[in-house]
Each structure stands twice: as C-alpha cells, then as structure tokens.
Amino acid sequence: MITYKNVGMRYGQNTILRDINLTINDGELFALVGPSGSGKTTLLRMLNQLTVPTDGDVYFNERKIKDYDVQKLRLDMGYVLQDSSLFPNLNVEDNIAIQLEQKGVSKAKRHQRAAELLESVELDPKKYAKRMPSELSGGQQQRIAIIRALATEPKLILMDESFSALDPVLRTKSQDLVLKLHQQFQTTIVFVTHDMQEALRMGQRIAVLNKGVIQQVGTPHDIMQHPATDFVRKFFDTKTPHWWDMEFLIESGSLKKIPSDKNLPVVTGFKQLMNQLGEKSDFKFQYRNVSYAMTAQELVAYLGQEGGSR
Missing domain, CATH: 3.30.30 (Defensin A-like)
Structure with missing residues (x-):
C-alpha cells in the first residue's frame, strides 16, 4: 500500500504540491491525471526517491520511502517513461534483464525470464531476443519497455506519460497491453497522464490534480457522474462519450x-x-x-x- 500523508513540495517560492493525502491500494491500477504543471509527475517521482517532499511523508508498505535504500528501492520497482528509454547498446534480451543482472540473477534465468516476457506480448524470443532497439518499431520498443518493468516481478510499476509519444493506434494497443498485463500479474501500477480519456480508460481509481492540489479521487464513474469541483467538471467535459469505459x-x-x-x-x-x-x-x-x-x-x-x- 502507498500512502501520502500531508505531502507538500516547494522549490524556492514556488509551491508544486500542497497538503496531499492519498492512499493507493495493493494491486490497483491508479491514475494521476491533470494538466501540465499540476504536480502529478512530482508525486510519482517521490515513490522512487527521484524527488523528496519538503513537507510530510510518503509510505510504501507502511515504511517511509526516504528510509529505504535508494538502489534497492529502484531495483524492486518498474519504471516506464514517455519514450522507451531502451539502452541502444544492449540487445532486447539484455534490456529486459538488466535489473535482474544487477540483482545477481544467473544468465540462464535471465534468458528464461526474458523469453517468457517476450512471449507474453506476442514477440517470438527466437526472432526478437538478439535484436537491437534500432531494429524495432516504436510500438515494439514500448512493449519491450513495459515488460522490462515487469522483469523482477516488482510490487510497483511507475508509468509517466508512457504512451503520449505514440500515434493513436499504437497508444490504444499499448493501453490494451498494460490492462492485459495488469490483469495477469496484479502488480500495483501508478499511471500518470494529462489525457482525461486515457485516465478514464486505464484507472480503476483516479486522482485529479490541479495546481498542486487534489481536486477529487474516485472511480471513473464517480468522477464523470459526480464531479467534486468546477475544475473536474470542466476538465472532463467532452463531446466524446465516456460510457465506453x-x-x-x-x-x-x-x-x-x-x-x-x-x-x-x-x-x-x-x-x-x-x-x-x-x-x-x-x-x-x-x-x-x-x-x-x-x-x-x-x-x-x-x-x-x-x-x-x-
């Protein structure tokens, strides 16, 4: 379980986050949504110590994040960025298994795990394991980035605008893939997006942020049917039907x-x-x-x- 208790973040005179209190349950696919500059990525980065709050504390499994060894913490988490961030000098198999290597897992087991994960996203290990990232399409690279995040069987995966650089077709396919893998592995996923339609589609629950303040936390149905503030109402106001979720x-x-x-x-x-x-x-x-x-x-x-x- 993840808990933010009275969390705030200031850079000099600028307040980025203000008095955040939030709980994310084990096994939940939780979306953080809001416009650029709302503080959602800052909230996410607090979970792997890339950002340390200036006020309050963040807890993971009832222990303060700041009390964890940062290297061990990050090795036990998955992280998927906007671009795939694959290492260009490593082949697909080595990219997938890099955290396993850092954890001292044998080469044979790394090879086996990479093959299992490639098969889970319908990429034949015999064809793709030894390819370099430059030999993959953008969609294939993002699939590799997603399964790399699963390689160590982490309890938590962080996804920061992971699909925003993809075209609409690849974006939908990537969303489908994450939903499928979440159902299969039941890993806790914290998913950051500025796209309210993506948040509605992906999140079992959603936290809506604006100017560093949580406006509402709820299920997609709650937020669409009972917006808590004028900001939420306007942010989710669209001519696109929302009942498809x-x-x-x-x-x-x-x-x-x-x-x-x-x-x-x-x-x-x-x-x-x-x-x-x-x-x-x-x-x-x-x-x-x-x-x-x-x-x-x-x-x-x-x-x-x-x-x-x-």
Missing part, C-alpha cells in the same frame, strides 16, 4: 457478477464486449480477474441510459 460500465451496476471461472474468455475493453454481444444474446467473461455476465438486451438498456442521453 469498462470501469464506468461496472460502476453503473449493469453487469452481473458471477462465480469466478478462469476458463471464461478475457475481455480487456468495452468495444470487445460490444462485439461479442452483437453476435450472441448473452455473454459470460472475465475482466480483471472477476467474472461477469451480460445479455444483449441489458447492453441495449445500458446504452439507452448512459450513451443515448449524451
């Missing part, structure tokens, strides 16, 4: 939760669910390790209530 659908109560069944097909997005219910009258599936059922009639009712009125 799976978390919004779940929060609406339109899905029926059923006993867990690992054999059910996995759904990662609302469009995929709509496609299935366009072909059949009812559908049972898994989403983020929870099993649900929905009928085509229930979907039509949901679209009429949530989508048709907007």
